[in-house]
Amino acid sequence: MNLNNLKLHHKLVPDNYLKLALEAQRCKEIQIKELLEKRKLPDVGWTEELIEYVIQQLAALDNNNFEHKIGLGEREARMASKLVINRNYGFGHGIGRSGDLLDAQPKAVGSTIVAQLSNALVLDVIRLQGIKSVKSYFIAPMATGMTLTLCLLSLKKRRPPAKYVLWSRIDQKSCFKSITTAGLTPIIIDTVKREEQDGLFTDLGKFEENLSCIDREEILCIMSTTSCFGPRNCDGIISLAGLAAKFDVPHVVNNAYGLQSTYLTHQLKQANSAGRVDLFVQSTDKNFMVPVGGAIVAGFEESSVHTVAKAYAGRASSSQSLDVLITLLCLGKIGYQDLVSQRKLNFVYLQKQLEEFAEKHHCRVIRAKANPISLALELKTLSTDVATKLGSMLFTRGVSGTRVIIKGCNKTIDGFEFAG
């Protein structure tokens, strides 16, 4: 609606009033122009009105929202419920084409822009967080675990005979399942304690040992993890990257909720400089505060990431991209950085409070220095029963995100047994 070009009758509104009001619109137009032309995260977050306006204008570019549409034989983007249309802003085509998640769709220009623009803003955040050398990246509309599976499958396409993934153990089911679901065999390398240092560390020796004795052709990749529950530390990804380079095997980093921590992104950056990192994957919910269900695949080379995008069979949901786009526009650079600093302060505060509490109750907070996002409290002094009860007490009091681990309790996942 270009009111500038319209000739409004003075009875509708006097010319001079209109002129002033139109001038006031210019700063919005500039904001939009900058976003779409430069594809950069704005410094200051946008108003909800402006965000919705742009989203709606983009949605209007999808052919299901054209006024004169016929849709002979078209089976897509026909939505039966107005509620569904509204909550999806009219977007129905999904993103990508069956050949490639990153392809533009001729029928869905708006969806295409949403997908590419949200990818571009995510890039900005990755760089903002310190990983300047990142080259390629895209939002995958699947959970982090399933996205890791897709990454492994895309590596497998290039290394058909490979079947092993060297995996630094982390007690998180979906990470492990990402390997077995891909039809691959994990070689589990337990973390180890170090003298004089709190927490659990990557067993680099075991990694080197395995890389040396297994046929390199049969190793699909090393899989390491940055963000995890304490007392486990972030994996020694710089050293692992070195090993990956030395033995020439791919290296995939599970950076699930690590993008928000500059400590962890710094590790990633260093790892790439010092050796080999093919792909690193992070969830959208944990790093961008959107609903569960999306992940970001990123890498330091265009080709490795693009191969993953091409491996996704079919067109994908645009829901995740849309949520990320809205959220990043709403936060802006400053808003995102505020959240990052605030999290750091909260962490320090929690650590201090927990240490005071621990002292009082004769237990101990484990200081895993290379884990800037999770804290562990050793409850040795408590019996199994009391510890279990503590967990449920926290839950019913509305405290979520905590886990009580009982010693000596083994689990079997996909045929593999895990101790403790």
Added chain:
Amino acid sequence: MNLNNLKLHHKLVPDNYLKLALEAQRCKEIQIKELLEKRKLPDVGWTEELIEYVIQQLAALDNNNFEHKIGLGEREARMASKLVINRNYGFGHGIGRSGDLLDAQPKAVGSTIVAQLSNALVLDVIRLQGIKSVKSYFIAPMATGMTLTLCLLSLKKRRPPAKYVLWSRIDQKSCFKSITTAGLTPIIIDTVKREEQDGLFTDLGKFEENLSCIDREEILCIMSTTSCFGPRNCDGIISLAGLAAKFDVPHVVNNAYGLQSTYLTHQLKQANSAGRVDLFVQSTDKNFMVPVGGAIVAGFEESSVHTVAKAYAGRASSSQSLDVLITLLCLGKIGYQDLVSQRKLNFVYLQKQLEEFAEKHHCRVIRAKANPISLALELKTLSTDVATKLGSMLFTRGVSGTRVIIKGCNKTIDGFEFAG
């Protein structure tokens, strides 16, 4: 957002795709251009998306929605709740200025356009319904009764010594109260039966009698009614208009829910040709299917209507204008006319069914020929108790809009007693 002028990177979307999508927007732009430049009701109703788009763009022109606003000492259009902002599309300034409801507001260009545009579309509907000679009209954000009061007060400003309103009785409280609240004295002229004709008619003789014997200076106006509950007929407004012209007194027509009936609008048109009609007032809810609370003041001369608009003290709510604007854009000319024809068909159907029912139960449907919108059923054969019970039975069965009148039950309103 003028995507035509932006230079989008091909990575965002290929140029040729974008070009096609932008071309598809043109028909919307033409619709908007036509609406704002010609100020005519579109033939076909608009989609909700297009309506909201235009409303939002207009709201952006009000200064409370500017991005760089300061608002030093401004006490208006500051809304505390986001829910309130959303449901009002950001409009907060109301319409008009304290001097005149029809004045443009320099701070609220969008509100001004909404007010003038909804007025313009209402004009189109009035003309569509046959009253081509209407000259002036505006939406008043008050109930029909209160708006009639305002009309009377504005006439009073021009005829200070006048105190009587010659009123053809209709059993509807707010119409009567509109006179007493204005501080005026109603001269109630009962309707009469005519030989060989069903229903109740205006007592033209009594009107002429009163006009002849009361000092003309003391008569503020004649007030007649078109739409009413049967068995009362539409007033003989053509003859009353003749009397008004002959005796040179103003004539105000209460056309509450008459705009939807071409029979009644035809009477109005004829009345103006044959004599004098100063103002006719209709409710927005009953004629435009919007929530209760607005009315339309219309007339055949610019000055008489404008005086009413100037009499409203203060700026007025824009809610009513907004609801009317949205509804008329949603219906379009065709949609509105469909509703009008459908109502006619429903009326004929109801009449037929009611007559069949009446025959079976030995009662009688009163054929008030000059009342095309309400039906009366004579329940002489029922006792008072049974009749009352019938009313409550209809109500609990979800049938609304019916009234059971018990004979011999008098009421007093503002000191005036009404029989039956």
Added chain:
Amino acid sequence: MNLNNLKLHHKLVPDNYLKLALEAQRCKEIQIKELLEKRKLPDVGWTEELIEYVIQQLAALDNNNFEHKIGLGEREARMASKLVINRNYGFGHGIGRSGDLLDAQPKAVGSTIVAQLSNALVLDVIRLQGIKSVKSYFIAPMATGMTLTLCLLSLKKRRPPAKYVLWSRIDQKSCFKSITTAGLTPIIIDTVKREEQDGLFTDLGKFEENLSCIDREEILCIMSTTSCFGPRNCDGIISLAGLAAKFDVPHVVNNAYGLQSTYLTHQLKQANSAGRVDLFVQSTDKNFMVPVGGAIVAGFEESSVHTVAKAYAGRASSSQSLDVLITLLCLGKIGYQDLVSQRKLNFVYLQKQLEEFAEKHHCRVIRAKANPISLALELKTLSTDVATKLGSMLFTRGVSGTRVIIKGCNKTIDGFEFAG
């Protein structure tokens, strides 16, 4: 939806999970119960979700939202556009009945509750602001000026021969028009300067003079104003109330944007104790941060306020009540009081800054001590041209709510001439 009573299959969700989730709902249920049973403003503002939930549940009680509705002959609350339904939450019946704005509507139980509840919360705010003795009050869906007209008309019903309103001049059009539109004659009493005191004051001597010499029967009321543009002070309403009591004439206070100032509400309270205040009227937009178009009529006696509610002819829009209800629930007691204190601080800050500016530019800020809401800057040192230019400069820079007054410029409203 009472999930407590449902027997959900364990396949849908395990019982123990559900039980915990249902328990977490209880605090919301208590909030709702307290609101509806006690009809008090909650201390802490509600979440938007909870507000919308209650509003939607209330809307469901209006018969146009029943699922099995027939609507034979019903002409109200039929809305054609879904957008209009949505923005009005399905409310269409308006509030009150043609006989009385405060009457309950059998067809519209939800609308009735919204109207009464918003009235009740407004009462809470009035009391919170210090006027504990207020007895009656209601939200009128009209601008403050038009509502003042309605107040005057309702007084006129009780004092038919009265025709004069003794009015302490304030340069605000709609206040003056509220008198002339009611068909009454204002007796304008100019404000005066006092020695050694900044600002303009009520000319109490002139009031007493007029009350003494005009036939008391012919005086409808005294009309005073609290909130106004500086350098005029709040009227001496305590003294005026004393005069009103002494001479036994009604006293109407225009408290347009005074409810937010505890200084002004204190004056009102004192005025009622010291003499006579029949009605005081304030706008909803300026005191409750909702869109323009509503006012609150309040008084210290049930009957005087109820007479005003009965004078409104017809059912009224529920839009204003709804906006007030939502806003007050959103703010809560604490939120409202925060806004009030913040305004005070802003005022002091602005005054200080303006005084510094004035000193630098050799002009003077007028210290009208009895005006806690508006500041005046004497621009004697500027020529007329420069002063006019200043006004337009402020406007184009997005500073609104300011007025530049040029000396020696007279205006005529409704036949009355005003100097300066």
Added chain:
Amino acid sequence: MNLNNLKLHHKLVPDNYLKLALEAQRCKEIQIKELLEKRKLPDVGWTEELIEYVIQQLAALDNNNFEHKIGLGEREARMASKLVINRNYGFGHGIGRSGDLLDAQPKAVGSTIVAQLSNALVLDVIRLQGIKSVKSYFIAPMATGMTLTLCLLSLKKRRPPAKYVLWSRIDQKSCFKSITTAGLTPIIIDTVKREEQDGLFTDLGKFEENLSCIDREEILCIMSTTSCFGPRNCDGIISLAGLAAKFDVPHVVNNAYGLQSTYLTHQLKQANSAGRVDLFVQSTDKNFMVPVGGAIVAGFEESSVHTVAKAYAGRASSSQSLDVLITLLCLGKIGYQDLVSQRKLNFVYLQKQLEEFAEKHHCRVIRAKANPISLALELKTLSTDVATKLGSMLFTRGVSGTRVIIKGCNKTIDGFEFAG
């Protein structure tokens, strides 16, 4: 909000009015009770208001929407943008747990109900469409192709040495990619012409030949397709199911947009009776008119489907389930069946028109009898240029869903070459 239990002051609303209004709510309560207790698709579609009400009440059961939530260390379901919260109705936890997509989440009772309820309603539709014997089913938040990959990977978990998929060729990229992405080798079996019959048919002979000569252990499954572009027919899935049973290999059916055709669902039902069908997969967008991005995995045995649900690594987006739930509630049984019949009628109409057109232009509509959802037009008489131009003409005229295939144009996907 249980108004039944509240004691409302008569000033808020008279008791008898309230009682009637509450009674009118009962039919809604019954609808909700039936839905949640019986988990069946309602016969008649629900109003948008009722749907939103239930969705909002369910969302309130997720712990991120609790009023007293703390969220210590919780990284999920924290949404930064109100727009994102609104469009997701406050759902943020996704569905399932990292171990199993079908698991209930203790923190997200509402999300869990949404997931299970939408699954249950989908079951109802599958049965409604004739496949009464379906046992297990769930909505996967991935495109059909990617979901087929997941199915293959889950089969692979049970048959580790298998590496071949016997695939009846269909020219649709994502179907083929679903095999290669899973790291498997497709054995492509071209469709064949039959004498005296139009269209292309499954080459059953070739299938039997392959099944006979390849080591059974190395065959992962047969993959067949029902819905496809003409002139290809639906695969002979009844015979293929027979072969699958005879040779004891799994059989996966790609039923992408086949659920809407009772002809195709009948084939599926027969295939299961006559032989072996392990899994059949369909897209949600094409069968339920929701945005692109979801698929339904269904089977005739609980275990095979559950294995797929367990293979998904991580928690999944709830967006797809929510869209399906809303849409099915909006349509109801009758609405869904209407759409199905209407599609059939449209197909017959299109076929007739196309045949008339073909006759006029000397080309031929190919009557592929076993393809009830797509039509092919042989353009032998047109040159390559003209045919290409036809495609682009249809596109720019807003006709979507058509494809022009040029003869002799080969393509290579993932190293496999396809002729024509």
